[in-house]
Amino acid sequence: MTRPTPFVSVIVPCRNEEQHLGRCLESILASDYPRDRLELLVVDGMSTDRTRDIVAWYAARHSIIRLLDNPRRIAPCALNIGIQAARGEVILRMDAHVIYLPSYLPILVHALLERGADNVGGVLETLPGADTAVARAIALGLGHRLGVGNSYFRVGASQPRWVDTVAFGCFRREAFERAGLFDEELVRNQDDEFNFRLIRRGGRVLLMPTARAYYVARKSLRQLWRMFFQYGYFKPLVARKVGRVMTLRQLVPSLFLTSLAASGLAAVWWRPAALAGAGLAAAYAAAVFGASLAAAPRHGPRVAAALAVVFPVLHGAYGLGFLLGLAHHVLRPVRRAPELSALPMSR
Numbered sequence: 001m002t003r004p005t006p007f008v009s010v011i012v013p014c015r016n017e018e019q020h021l022g023r024c025l026e027s028i029l030a031s032d033y034p035r036d037r038l039e040l041l042v043v044d045g046m047s048t049d050r051t052r053d054i055v056a057w058y059a060a061r062h063s064i065i066r067l068l069d070n071p072r073r074i075a076p077c078a079l080n081i082g083i084q085a086a087r088g089e090v091i092l093r094m095d096a097h098v099i100y101l102p103s104y105l106p107i108l109v110h111a112l113l114e115r116g117a118d119n120v121g122g123v124l125e126t127l128p129g130a131d132t133a134v135a136r137a138i139a140l141g142l143g144h145r146l147g148v149g150n151s152y153f154r155v156g157a158s159q160p161r162w163v164d165t166v167a168f169g170c171f172r173r174e175a176f177e178r179a180g181l182f183d184e185e186l187v188r189n190q191d192d193e194f195n196f197r198l199i200r201r202g203g204r205v206l207l208m209p210t211a212r213a214y215y216v217a218r219k220s221l222r223q224l225w226r227m228f229f230q231y232g233y234f235k236p237l238v239a240r241k242v243g244r245v246m247t248l249r250q251l252v253p254s255l256f257l258t259s260l261a262a263s264g265l266a267a268v269w270w271r272p273a274a275l276a277g278a279g280l281a282a283a284y285a286a287a288v289f290g291a292s293l294a295a296a297p298r299h300g301p302r303v304a305a306a307l308a309v310v311f312p313v314l315h316g317a318y319g320l321g322f323l324l325g326l327a328h329h330v331l332r333p334v335r336r337a338p339e340l341s342a343l344p345m346s347r
Helices: 021-029 051-061 075-085 104-114 133-142 174-179 190-200 221-242 252-266 272-299 301-331 338-342
Strands: 008-014 038-044 065-069 090-093 098-100 119-127 170-172 205-216
Touching: 008 021, 008 075, 008 104, 021 038, 021 051, 021 098, 038 051, 038 075, 051 065, 065 075, 075 090, 075 190, 090 104, 104 119, 104 170, 104 205, 119 133, 133 221, 133 272, 133 301, 170 174, 174 190, 190 205, 190 221, 221 301, 252 272, 252 301, 272 301
Parallel strands: 008 038, 008 090, 038 065, 119 205
Antiparallel strands: 090 170, 098 205, 119 170
């Protein structure tokens, strides 16, 4: 007996995404998934640019699109608003910074139904946000193992695999009945915390490498620093909530920075500590230089030189953010700063 095609609710959280939202919506509308089994909920964080006009233009031409308001403006609130308004038995988060292949949605829904998963995600191929050496280097760094470790939804995998988290998950509705909604205190990393909670309650998260989408990366080092500082800053809060550090890769940048600082301080009293710190710094510099040099034949010397800066910015921002978050959320808990509620919601 043929299984009926499930009705899918796509949720797109956004705020001030006029540069990217049109391409995102076009790619979703071009999906191979049956249009009559789909609704598209754009949950807007009270944008001040042309985002809402763009959504209204598309909604007037495509009845499957609805615009919902998110007065609190942050991603987890948008997701919860969308989930509560969704009519689908399958709920899929999509991001405004991403362009999706037509096969993306059907692959995820099929895997969700056939493989016993509660959440399925695909692989993001990173595109530069501008035609500059720095932007191209940022895109390379976000898809490189030296940059993001074993984050499989960024670096890819050769076959489907069970993982700790995915980007922009495709969920059974029952997953939210089992694990609850997204934690609205987590401006960043809400996907990681939800997936951990889901797995702890018996759910399974699957990566499907054949489901591919194109993520448009930040285009400047300043934007990259801000994004990864925020990722690092909220990781200790996630760890406090779930009662443990979820993956070892989260600790590496902060441990590296702490080790450098500790060896420098210890060298004041014990000279060999300076050699240890210098050796650690030299090993890191060699890894960065090697990875950057390897990129030169394909991407050119300017991109390779920029990549040598991208890695330290990415790691330094995440590590410093993690250490500050550890102080604020774990060692000396403080209330979230009001301005954090206004952070951009895209990855």
